[in-house]
Amino acid sequence: GDSVTQMEGPVTLSEEACLTINCTYTATGYPSLFWYVQYPGEGLQLLLKATKADDKGSNKGFEATYRKETTSFHLEKGSVQVSDSAVYFCALSDLGTGGFKTIFGAGTRLFVKA
Amino acid sequence: SQTIHQWPATLVQPVGSPLSLECTVEGTSNPNLYWYRQAAGRGLQLLFYSVGIGQISSEVPQNLSASRPQDRQFILSSKKLLLSDSGFYLCAWSGDRVGNEQYFGPGTRLTVT
Numbered sequence: 381g382d383s384v385t386q387m388e389g390p391v392t393l394s395e396e397a398c399l400t401i402n403c404t405y406t407a408t409g410y411p412s413l414f415w416y417v418q419y420p421g422e423g424l425q426l427l428l429k430a431t432k433a434d435d436k437g438s439n440k441g442f443e444a445t446y447r448k449e450t451t452s453f454h455l456e457k458g459s460v461q462v463s464d465s466a467v468y469f470c471a472l473s474d475l476g477t478g479g480f481k482t483i484f485g486a487g488t489r490l491f492v493k494a
Numbered sequence: 495s496q497t498i499h500q501w502p503a504t505l506v507q508p509v510g511s512p513l514s515l516e517c518t519v520e521g522t523s524n525p526n527l528y529w530y531r532q533a534a535g536r537g538l539q540l541l542f543y544s545v546g547i548g549q550i551s552s553e554v555p556q557n558l559s560a561s562r563p564q565d566r567q568f569i570l571s572s573k574k575l576l577l578s579d580s581g582f583y584l585c586a587w588s589g590d591r592v593g594n595e596q597y598f599g600p601g602t603r604l605t606v607t
């Protein structure tokens with residue numbers, strides 16, 4: 381079945397450091413890929429997405445490229461801020477037996493220190 | 495605009511008692527609906543999803559069930575709760591295309607004692 385694997389956290393960085401959170405997936409079809417973010421005390425919200433191979437999703441300085449050959453969708457940011465502290469979830473959306481479904485990874489907690 | 499509601503926000507129930515969590519969506523029609531459980535340190539686990547009234551797909555066999563009696567209403571139930579059912583339950587909706595993002599409700603914190 382479909383699955384998403386992302387690097388375990390927590391990840392602790394200093395402000396202005398570079399961030400990479402690895403995400404790989406297994407899917408039977410041609411999924412769309414997403415990164416969701418959960419800020420402290422808030423609900424999950426979409427950060428960025430890519431719907432086909434080689435697409436790059438970007439938002440708020442974050443970006444991720446859909447790599448079909450390596451089945452990966454790594455999240456990157458060149459310079460993190462304290463306000464980026466949150467839990468980040470990689471996810472895929474694919475066609476299941478009962479319709480479209482979305483599978484999430486375990487989440488990676490990011491702490492950014494001033 | 496679309497909004498998604500869940501209630502109750504928190505719930506404490508004894509082992510063996512029944513459960514009913516409700517989710518409703520406003521401002522859209524024929525949404526795909528989802529129930530997830532978020533356990534500490536374990537991410538989001540998809541429990542059920544539905545593409546229409548009365549159509550339920552289960553991802554994980556367990557003592558929970560789901561129903562969709564109306565287009566924008568999704569209910570998560572159990573006849574007898576287990577300690578392991580404790581967690582944070584999230585309802586979400588999306589459009590019916592694979593690239594559509596999901597929109598999440600505020601969640602219900604369930605503690606089974």
